[in-house]
Amino acid sequence: MxxxxxxxxxxxxxxxxxxxxxNDVDVIIAAxxxxxxxxxxxxxxxxxxxxxxxxxxxxxxxxxxxKFVEVSEQSTTDLPKAISYALKLNPTKIKIIAAxxxxxDHTIANILIFQNYDELxxxxxxxxxxxxxxxxxxxxxIALQSGQTISFFSxxxxxxxxxxxxxxxxIDTDYSNNFIGISNVAIDKNCSIKFNRGKxxxxxxxx
Numbered sequence: 001m002x003x004x005x006x007x008x009x010x011x012x013x014x015x016x017x018x019x020x021x022x023n024d025v026d027v028i029i030a031a032x033x034x035x036x037x038x039x040x041x042x043x044x045x046x047x048x049x050x051x052x053x054x055x056x057x058x059x060x061x062x063x064x065x066x067k068f069v070e071v072s073e074q075s076t077t078d079l080p081k082a083i084s085y086a087l088k089l090n091p092t093k094i095k096i097i098a099a100x101x102x103x104x105d106h107t108i109a110n111i112l113i114f115q116n117y118d119e120l121x122x123x124x125x126x127x128x129x130x131x132x133x134x135x136x137x138x139x140x141x142i143a144l145q146s147g148q149t150i151s152f153f154s155x156x157x158x159x160x161x162x163x164x165x166x167x168x169x170x171i172d173t174d175y176s177n178n179f180i181g182i183s184n185v186a187i188d189k190n191c192s193i194k195f196n197r198g199k200x201x202x203x204x205x206x207x
Contacts, residue, residue, distance in 0.1 A: 006091040008082045009034035009045065010110070011054055013101025013127065018043065021097055021126050027089060030066070031082035035059060037098055049085050050078030077106070080113055087119065096125045115155050115199060130205040139194040142202065144186035149205040152181040158198030165191035 007025040011033030015021065018041050022028065030038050032050030037043075039059045048055070049069045071081045079099060086094055099110045114123055114134055125132040144150060144165075152163065158179050163170040165188030168181065179200070193200060 004089065004091045005093045005095065006086045006089060007095040007097060008079070008086060009037055009043070009097045010079050010082075010099040011037070011102075012098040012106065012110075014040060015098050015126055015128055017128075018097060021095060025095065027086075027091075029082050029086055032078035034078075034082075034098060035063060035066075038063075047085065049082045054078070077109065077113075079110055083113075083117070087121070091121055093122050093124065096123060098127070099125055100127045111201075112155075115201070130203055133202045133204070135193060135200045135202070137196055137198065139192060142186075142191045142193065142204075144189070144191050144204070146186055146189065148186045149183055150186065151183055151203045152179065152193070153201045153203075154179040154198050155201070156198055158195050158200060160194070160196040161198075161200070162192075162194040164194075165189075 004026045005024050006027045006029065007022055008029045008031055010031045014037050028043060028045040030045040030048045032052060033054030035045060035048045035055045036059055038045050039062055045066050047067050047069055048063060049071060051072050052068065052070050069085060083094065100107045114125060117123060117134065123134055154175065155178055157177060158175050160172050160174060161170050161179060162172055165186060167185040167187050
């Protein structure tokens with residue numbers, strides 16, 4: 001059975017290489033104002049989801065083939081509404097594009113939304129410099145090129161963290177508040193991370 005990849009285009013800073021990111025995508029969702037980015041990038045979303053108050057009116061006519069799904073409740077922003085809808089489509093991966101930039105409060109909120117995302121379906125979050133991933137406890141292998149830069153963070157405590165195959169390794173170390181590992185470098189094709197409790201965030205530079 002073919003894997004289903006869903007992309008969600010948010011209303012942050014436009015991502016320049018969007019056509020490459022969408023190359024393997026089966027379904028495209030615009031989170032409300034993300035439709036304006038779709039218009040600029042000449043992308044037709046399958047769905048436009050949210051309270052629909054951020055779409056530039058003159059752009060609506062370009063989305064006659066898109067399905068509009070209005071979710072008017074105000075307890076969440078449009079991005080988690082789009083993620084909830086995407087999960088109903090049984091994806092194997094969700095790519096999120098243009099979730100950062102513009103207002104800092106929205107950027108922080110989105111990172112916390114992703115941090116609290118407990119589904120087993122992988123999230124990949126793209127901006128103009130790289131891609132962010134989120135890891136639950138366990139051991140994970142990361143595909144990197146030798147010399148590629150990657151940063152690691154944890155917002156909450158993390159236990160027994162190991163980073164192997166990197167210029168700056170970590171071996172079985174606990175961090176009681178959070179972990180900040182900026183600009184590490186892959187020195188081995190078999191890079192791995194391992195930890196027992198918490199959630200680790202990576203940000204891989206791809207430009």
